[in-house]
Amino acid sequence: MTVYAIIGGSGLTQLEGLDIRQSLAVDTPYGAPSAEVQIGEYAGKEVLFLARHGHPHRIPPHRVNYRANLWALKQAGAEAILAVNAVGGIHPSMVTGHFCVPHQLIDYTSGREHTCFADNLEQVTHIDFSYPYSEHLRQQLMAALAAEGVGYSGQGVYGCTQGPRLETAAEIARLERDGCDIVGMTGMPEAALARELELDYACLALVVNLAAGKSTAVIGMAGIEQALREGMETVTSTLARVLKR
Structure with missing residues (x-):
């Protein structure tokens, strides 16, 4: 039986x-993870949980120790990762409250420790990252969302930016020309590290705001926090459905 781990993002620190x-409190070669790995029972199944930004929510996207987080989950016994991400909507269908199970991503980050294959290697190591998300995990998430009866997209390109600031309207226009449907700050290097550690990985993305330039309204934290509060019940029930399957 697959051992699942859930990485909780903004709005899901517990x-x-x-x-x-x-x-x-897992000791890793890369230092301390964002929080302790919690092991317990959820939806009748054993599951691991890690708060990506710590608990309380205090670590910004560019300071998350992604290597330590993924290593800690692997060491604790995880075999598959269900990652929850709050994102901005670029494509017209990606309105606030919409869910996306992305199938591709583009990395726009810089300066992050992005690989476990950096030092003290016996040989140079590469991974095939053509398709960054596990297809069978994506299918499980989509089936669960369909059962929840909520609006979702079964495909999407996730553009990962550096943060912690939100993007300019010109940057979002560039991402849109590149083919991005949603934008977030935590999708990479998390997905690549999971592949390096041979962990199945898929993303459940909740749109919490329209990206810069996609609305005349100012993007405010109050609106984002409201969208997170309203979406988290569906997030947790969707995760529970995946585990029960």
């Missing part, structure tokens, strides 16, 4: 309903 049996 997994409501997780019956925690153990909290592990």
